[in-house]
Amino acid sequence: MEFTERQQKIVQMLKAKSPLTGEEIANQLGLSVPTIRADLRLLTAVEVLTARPKVGYVYRGDGHAGVDYTNLYEKPISAIMQPAITIKDDATLQEAISKLFLRDVGTLLVVDQKDHLAGLISRKDLLRASFNNSNPEAILASVIMTRMPNIITVTADTTVKKAGQLLLKHKVDSLPVVDQQAPQRVTGRITKNRIFQHFIEQA
Template sequence: MEFTKRQRTIIEMLKAKSPLTGEEIAGQLGLSVPTIRGDLRLLTAVEVLAARPKVGYVYRGENQAGVDYKTLYDHPISTIMQPAAVIKDNATLQDAISKLFLQDVGSLYVVDASERLVGVISRKDLLRASFNNANPSSILASVIMTRMPNIVTVTADMKVNEVGQLLLKHKVDSLPVVDKDSPQTVIGKITKNRLFQHFMTYAKEE
């Protein structure tokens, strides 16, 4: 399997000394724990590392990683993307709060009357707006959303590796999947958690 430079560094660190906690690994790399969390999850999923509760990460051996790079990374997100939670731009803040928690999602994609993507609302956006407004029913979703073109979108034919890099680069938990021929039409979403499930499912199959 082909690992990134940082993943290779983590492997060498654990080869030299195990166990190490996530905080110790991050400290030696000069990074934060959230920054390397995806690397640790992947290396654990493919069984190069093992995570031991209250102990840390230990090196297991790269011969454990019988993973085909093409299958794992060079895989279109069309088969693993999820339905998107959509709300109209004339919906109220209260409507958005209710929909987000009823559907148990992290973000809502805002569309106009023509079903075109115009914005996105995250849990943080809703929390911030709720604190700042005494009457959620009087505020429209369009007021608190992040607007186009400040939204990163992906298409269903894009690969797991490419989409994962975008999630990390822009520090978001999910991205809207849009129609390649109609870039403002939302057809689904892809999340960090869904990519992790993809890695874990493949690891189990191996």
């Protein structure tokens, strides 16, 4: 498996001139720094680039030649996914806020009384709801959550590459992992940070 076209452009750019800051690289590509951040992380993780504080990115060499791409990208997320952090749909906004920060996660998965996936609540959802409501005990999770079917889910056999593509495409930080035979049943979650951690572990 090869790098994406954009990643190859970044490598060629740094081969020609190093160091370059993230902002300089983004400007030359006509993109924003947040857009290329994942590319820079990956290229650094597989040791093609080196990130030097206050200096920028430096071309290190074709270290990717020894990378096991099958293990890096094609591994099923069942091997790296994390437990789902759930909350009932009749929980209050206050309960949701407490659970999210106590468990230190970015998203809560909302389940109904049958433990079926009903929606999800992100940190942004909670902040928005908190600002708009003076009594967090009076608002239920079901009111502020993003509802099914407006949620992108994956199954345990989804590859790391596919999950990463979905996270980027839909601009979300995590995806619920559901049972392939029973799509309403949550079995875990996969996040941007977990995929990045996987890349680092394999580098």
